Amino acid sequence: MKLLLGALLALVAGWCVFLSMLVRGYLRFRGQRVVTCPETRTPAGVAVNAWYASIDGLLGKPRLRLQSCSRWPERAGCGEKCLREIEGAPNGCLVRALLAEWYREKRCILCGASVSDIRWHERRPGLVATDGTTHEWSEFAAEELPDALRAHRPICWSCHVAETFRRSFPDLIVDRESIARRQGLRAGARE
Numbered sequence: 001m002k003l004l005l006g007a008l009l010a011l012v013a014g015w016c017v018f019l020s021m022l023v024r025g026y027l028r029f030r031g032q033r034v035v036t037c038p039e040t041r042t043p044a045g046v047a048v049n050a051w052y053a054s055i056d057g058l059l060g061k062p063r064l065r066l067q068s069c070s071r072w073p074e075r076a077g078c079g080e081k082c083l084r085e086i087e088g089a090p091n092g093c094l095v096r097a098l099l100a101e102w103y104r105e106k107r108c109i110l111c112g113a114s115v116s117d118i119r120w121h122e123r124r125p126g127l128v129a130t131d132g133t134t135h136e137w138s139e140f141a142a143e144e145l146p147d148a149l150r151a152h153r154p155i156c157w158s159c160h161v162a163e164t165f166r167r168s169f170p171d172l173i174v175d176r177e178s179i180a181r182r183q184g185l186r187a188g189a190r191e
């Protein structure tokens, strides 16, 4: 009986280790990435098959496969040479890494608050276009982000919400500073 119980416990422990390794591998490879397409030398938004890479990684060095690409379906069946870029820096080309690097040590162009400490699921900082309009980064596809970040300036979540409200409901706002703020926004976004 003790032997059976010991074997059962060993089986459960082994299963837990297997599952944790599988999930860790999945978390490592999931997520949208921005790579430079080897064919066009332009940004492409891709995602690798994280479960496949995770399972394959249990047997040795994981082989990556694309799960999606912004150039599909037109270029479906390509050689997936962009995978080499991901293999070289799995985390470096993640959209999250791109955004974290861009917001690092930046401040909101309206209130001056730091936007470098990003909370990914709430109160995320936004982007200000040259016309003064504010946007969330999720409005841009992964492959558009590199150009979007070059053309926008950072704004904190609170200012983004306030500016969006002002823009959406201008008749409801009595704000003496509104004109000055917008002028400041446009000037800041052009810098």
Ligand SMILES: [Zn+2]
Residues within 6 Å of the ligand: 108, 109, 110, 111, 112, 113, 155, 156, 157, 158, 159, 160
């Ligand atoms: Zn702000």
